[in-house]
Amino acid sequence: MIKIRLNFICLCIFLGQAATTLLAQEINKEEVLNGMFKSIPSPYEISSLIKKTGVKFNSEIINAPDNYQKYNDDYKKALNLGIYSSDLGYINIYDTPDTIPPAYLKTILAMSSELKIDQLINFTAITGFAFSKDLNGLLSETSSSFEKINRHFIENDRPELSALLLTGGWLETLYLTCQVARDKPNKLLDNKIAEQKIILEQLLPILSQYSEGKEMAKLVEKMSNLQELFKKIKIKEKIKANNNFTIEKWGKLEVVVYRNEASKTANGIKYNQEDLDQILTASIDIRKSIVE
């Protein structure tokens, strides 16, 4: 009897530990993907830089909204939803003709519906923010929608779709920056392209976790080749910390302000134009295989 009880206690401990390990693994996977959503810079950061360079809006470089009808499987839909979302970010910072933003919103709505995630996007709120030109409201609402979509895919055992959504969004941001930099060379944009090395280093290990299946494996291979090109770029990460701060009152808000001005010249990034050209060519190639 004592032996049976001991076995039973061992079984309980084992089951308990197995359950927590499984849960921890699931939570960890979710945490990694959620963490990546939080970690990747908002596409607005680059879009605003593109606009600052004085380059005019170019509808030729973004994915045509009608193309969505070509995307028949979830793999392509998730990747292109990421692409269209970055395109929408690019569109929103310009005063584009009134027909363009609704066309892209309509496409995103149609693709979301096909992926059964349209209930997670508050299109009424997004349209309201867009019309009232409330950029912070718009960015917050879209960001929140993407986090809900991410959780939905994970909870429904489709985490690979989250990884694809992230990859599509990042790839489009890289592609747009490369295209603009090619049309109007600019050191700030070149630096921004080189800095994408840091993001790819975070993104690729996540995407590689889901490399099962022919299409996914091929995409991971292409992204790995892109990473090889980025390896030629050298980024010095060490900086001299300056912990001097002041307390300032901004209206009613008390803010701790660190006045550590960044150097305008020394950015710790080393690359040559040939490296960037190769990255542009590779990003065009990968994007083409996704949008066509």
Added chain:
Amino acid sequence: MIKRLPFQLIRVCLLISALLLPELMFGQCDSQVFTDKGIRELNKQGGYTYLKSYPVSGENGKKYSYIFSQGTNYMIALANRESDAKGIFITIFDSNKKEIATSRADGKFYPAVSFTCKRTGIYYLQFSFDNTREFCAAGVLGMRR
């Protein structure tokens, strides 16, 4: 032995539930209201554009990462039930885990921190609670060029 089986199953279930309970408890904080409060602070500071929001729940706070960009000025607004975000603070570390900024200066809590990134890279945002029993808050990141 067979009659005892349902009790054993109940005990297994109870044990597993006890192990899972701490994970379930974190779901009780709805930080969206504090995110909205943080966004309102960003809006009041002209020129800052929303980038990300960070819900924070649980006694141990929460750690996030973000890739900050050289030359960009960032602001992180903190919000909780208090009007001045007392009880929640943020510490920002670089990739070498070196502290570069904090909203808790000279032992006092401040509701916002602003800094200009000196080098593009991955940074860690550690949100922590202190001297509070309310473990629910949010941080909102904004930028301006």
